[in-house]
Amino acid sequence: MALLRKINQVLLFLLIVTLCGILYKKVHKGTVLRNETDDDSEPPEEMEEEIPVVICAAAGRMGATMAAINSIYSNTDANILFYVVGLRNTLSRIRKWIEHSKLREINFKIVEFNPIVLKGKIRPDSSRPKLLQPLNFVRFYLPLLIHQHEKVIYLDDDVIVQGDIQELYDTTLALGHAAAFSGDCDLPSAQDTNRFVGLQNTYMGYLDYRKKTIKDLGISPSTCSFNPGVIVANMTEWKHQRITKQLEKWMQKNVEENLYSSSLGGGVATSPMLIVFHGKYSAINPLWHIRHLEPARWYVLYSPFQKKGHMIAWVAQLAEWLPSVRVMMSGSWDGGPRHAPGSAGNRLLLLPRPLLVLSLK
Numbered sequence: 001m002a003l004l005r006k007i008n009q010v011l012l013f014l015l016i017v018t019l020c021g022i023l024y025k026k027v028h029k030g031t032v033l034r035n036e037t038d039d040d041s042e043p044p045e046e047m048e049e050e051i052p053v054v055i056c057a058a059a060g061r062m063g064a065t066m067a068a069i070n071s072i073y074s075n076t077d078a079n080i081l082f083y084v085v086g087l088r089n090t091l092s093r094i095r096k097w098i099e100h101s102k103l104r105e106i107n108f109k110i111v112e113f114n115p116i117v118l119k120g121k122i123r124p125d126s127s128r129p130k131l132l133q134p135l136n137f138v139r140f141y142l143p144l145l146i147h148q149h150e151k152v153i154y155l156d157d158d159v160i161v162q163g164d165i166q167e168l169y170d171t172t173l174a175l176g177h178a179a180a181f182s183g184d185c186d187l188p189s190a191q192d193t194n195r196f197v198g199l200q201n202t203y204m205g206y207l208d209y210r211k212k213t214i215k216d217l218g219i220s221p222s223t224c225s226f227n228p229g230v231i232v233a234n235m236t237e238w239k240h241q242r243i244t245k246q247l248e249k250w251m252q253k254n255v256e257e258n259l260y261s262s263s264l265g266g267g268v269a270t271s272p273m274l275i276v277f278h279g280k281y282s283a284i285n286p287l288w289h290i291r292h293l294e295p296a297r298w299y300v301l302y303s304p305f306q307k308k309g310h311m312i313a314w315v316a317q318l319a320e321w322l323p324s325v326r327v328m329m330s331g332s333w334d335g336g337p338r339h340a341p342g343s344a345g346n347r348l349l350l351l352p353r354p355l356l357v358l359s360l361k
Helices: 002-040 059-073 088-099 134-145 165-169 190-197 235-240 243-257 267-276 298-302
Strands: 050-056 079-086 107-112 151-155 159-161 179-183 226-234 290-293 311-314 326-329 338-340 347-350 356-360
Touching: 050 059, 050 134, 050 165, 059 079, 059 088, 059 159, 079 088, 079 134, 088 107, 134 151, 134 226, 134 235, 134 243, 134 267, 151 165, 165 226, 226 235, 226 267, 235 243, 243 267
Parallel strands: 050 079, 050 151, 079 107, 290 311
Antiparallel strands: 151 226, 159 311, 179 226, 326 356, 338 347, 347 356
16 A cells, blocks of 8 residues: 555656646747747837927917917928817807817827916006917916926927927026026127117116116126027926916016016016026027017118028018918928018918918908
8 A cells, every 4th residue: 555655646746747848839839929928020110209388379479370380380290289279259269260270280289278367466567468368378387288398399389390399499598597598689780689679688678677576686788688489398307496476476576566567678577587587598509499480670780591491470560460360381482581462452462481371351
């Protein structure tokens, strides 16, 4: 009996070893096959980086916004995601403008801006009421509107982009800087240009230096200003530095002390940004913000810059034409912007490169 028991134990041991060997071979073979399959497969393509562009679409300036969007889309192969910001009563109109034109091909999101966040933060001012409209302050609240992006481009609606927006997105922001802007004194002959058209390019043109609160900032009134109509923003730094809260603080101070009324050069949106970002912003290539395009004077102002400028911006006089603008897709033209003959009461403006005709009535 003892011998039989030992034989059974040996047989059982051999059976177990055999089963383990079979199991090992099966598992090992499956692993090898998987590895071979993985080796044969091509590596997945890297996802193309998405470039978020934020632009507002006000009720009376919808055509200007669509012209700006089309000029961006027509001059780049980059993967652009447009965040088109509007008030609740304009959201359906924004969608119609986009979906009933060539712009239906763009990647976009429509974002509602709730003006309740501005309650008690804007000083009533009748001298330039258009500057007080809520969408003028969207740039203050970028992290509240755009959540999943580290880097964001903000553009005013009064621009036409002639360059590849990828170049603007690639602007380097210095460590600790939440935003990059184009300085008002950076373009060649900018001083002469500003004197010619009576424009302000220093802090004195935006802040009331008679007020103690402004004097206590210790900022020289001759400091060159920057324009927040084109912004490349780092959302992490913006939130870390609580930029929105800082801007709201200066909005509230203006309500109480009238530190920068809209009768001054820059209105009410530029001034708090000049204070908050003083000495703490990176530079955008000035060719990305050629400003003050004016119908009567553009030959004088832009003949040296217009062809190589990546972005041009209208002045207020032209913006007043835009409530009834019609945007039609067309070919491109060489040379600078110019008036073409039109019927009485109608101005036809031809722009180079943006692939647009703006019929302005």
